[in-house]
Amino acid sequence: MSDELQHLKAAMESMRGELDAMKAALSRLSRVVCIDKDDDGVETVHIECTDLLVRPWSDPRHLGVHIGSSEEGSYIKLYYHGEEHAAKPAISLAMHADGEPHIQLRGKDWKARTDICIQKDHGVVAVLGTNEARGAVMRAQPGGGSVAVLHPDGQARAVLVHSEQHQFPGSETARPSTDLIFANASHDTQMKLHTDDAGSLMMVGMAGHSDGVAVTMRKDGPAIIMRGVEDASSIHLMAAKDMARVAVNQGWLAGDKAAASLAAGGFGSSIELNECDGTKRVDISAMKDSASVQLLDAAGNDSVSLSHISGSHSSLAMRGVAEHDCIRIIANKDAALMRVTGPQDNDTDITSAVYEGKPHVLVRGRNRPLVMAGEAEHGGVVCAYGLKEVTGGVASLAGGPVSGVVSVSSQDGTPLMTLDGTDHGGRLLINNDLGLQRVVLGTKDEAGFLALNNTGSNGVIACATPEGGVVSVCDPDGNVIHTMPRLKDDDDDDD
Structure with a gap:
């Protein structure tokens, strides 16, 4: 009997030990798993632990999810499925000791493919390629964000940036803007696209010449600017509401070099040509009902001027190298005139004109008329x-x-x-x-005659007749007092 009691006592002691162990295990487990029931009887299960492993149901030998913590911070890892990818993390979410979260997506080669983190209170997303080289980086920044596309060497080749408070150099106003920038391996900007609430801008270039071509659109109209290498030449095009203009320059801006410009608008149209030192040499314009061509000298004076005004007149003036117009031609509905002036003397000239169907020519010397011809x-x-x-x-x-x-x-x-x-x-x-x-002195029929008078009264009259010459001498009243030879009537009077 005593043996049975001893055996039972031993069994009870063993059960008490197992029960104590179970209580201890349940006590520890209760610190990990907690079940709460609310007033409605709904149970909520809470799990608190320092390390949690979730294994695939299809193959418990491998890892599926790993949640844990260390001195560096807490983390969550999701693993690839399959025997060949055992223990390869696919997604890693970590909270580092500095309090910043970090998410990584990894490839099946253990290399990171996507990196998400926070820098200076702004999110950053990096997309990586082989050897964990960054291919693109997206980040938020004050008032906007940016996306950069990188070369395998880690240098940015294209960047998309938006900012709510972008301020141009020299401008006092900040405005929202978006930029897309392309660069080469040497970090030289080769293309830039910019847009804001005032319009858009595109710049195309090359290393050391980023603004070779600029295309812009603003409220006052579009414009295109092309700059040659080393600013050896440039072309400017603009189209405003009231005017469009094309300018071709030797050099960057019009100044002391050759240039040509064409403009058209509500005023009409015009062409200007400048020689190699910037001096304007040709000015062509077409205004309302009028047109003109001017060829200018080095001082800017009109050397040749051709103009026409509809319904009024046409004119041509040529100065040459003189201080005044040497040739001037004008024509209207009533007259046509040409004046040729000596280069040394503005008062010596020849003027030819046709007025109301009649021609006229005037030759002057030193401001005095010399010859006049006409009708x-x-x-x-x-x-x-x-x-x-x-x-x-x-x-x-x-x-x-x-x-x-x-x-x-x-x-x-x-x-x-x-x-x-x-x-x-x-x-x-x-x-x-x-x-x-x-x-x-005159003739009549076959005879010639000569008459001399004084104060209107004939004094001498000479004529030639078929009978011969006759000379008559008159008194102060013009009466004939003597004739030579004597006429037959005169002889009878003497008798």
Whole structure:
């Protein structure tokens, strides 16, 4: 009996030990697993531990999820499935001792493929390639964010940036903007795209010349700027609301080098050409109802000017190297005129004109008329003027109704001598300084005659008749007092 009691006592002691061990295990387990029940009877299971392993149901030998902590921080790891990928973490979420989270996605070669972290209170996402080389990095920054595409050497080749407070150099206003920048292996910017609430900008270039081509669009219109290598040349294009312009320059900006520009707008259109030192040499414009071409000298004066105004006139002026216009041509609906002036003297010129269907030519020397030609009542006329200021006379040659006329006059226009023709033949009239006729030399039929008078009264009359020559002498009243040879009537009177 005592043996059975001893055996039972031993069994009870063993059970008590196992029960104590179970209680201790349950006590420890209760610190890991806690079951709470709310007022509605819903149970909530809580697990608290320092390390947790979850294995795949299909193969418990391998890891599926590992949750743990260390001195460096806590972590969560998700593993690839399959025998060949045993213990290879696919996703790793860690909280480091500095309090910053870190997420990694790894490939089946144990290499990181995606890296997510926080830097200076902003998120950063890195996408990695082979050998864990970063291929792209996306990060947030104050007022925006950026995405960078990297070369395997880790250098950025393209960057997309957005900022809510971007401020251009020299500008006092900050505005939201977005930029896309492309660079080469030497970090030289080769292309840039920029956009903000004011418009857009694209810059295309090469190493050391990032702004070779700039294309922009703003509220006042688009523009294109092309800069040659080392700024040897440039082209500027712009299209505004009221004007469009194209400028081609030797060098970066128009200044002391060759340039050409074309502009068009509400005012009309124009072309400007500058020579190699920047001096404007050609100016062509077309305005409302008018057009002009100017060729300029080094001082900017018009050397050649051609213009036309619709309904008014056309003109051409050529200065040459003189200080005044040497050739000037103008034509309107009533007249056409050309003036040729001496380069050394603006008062010496030849003027040709056709006015109301009649031609005219004037030759001047030193501001005095020398020769004038034109059309008179009965035909053409040519006048020659003497040079002397007070005594210089005038000679003219003109066509008449019967014959031509040669006239000699004093400076004030007083006729002194006239050579012309009548129905009976030629005639010469000689006047005194008052323009009063004193000598007549002429012909009639087959005879010629000469008449000399004084104060209007004939003094001597000579003529040739079929019977011979006759000379008559008159008294102061113009009455014939003597004839040579004596006429037959005169002999009878003497008897």
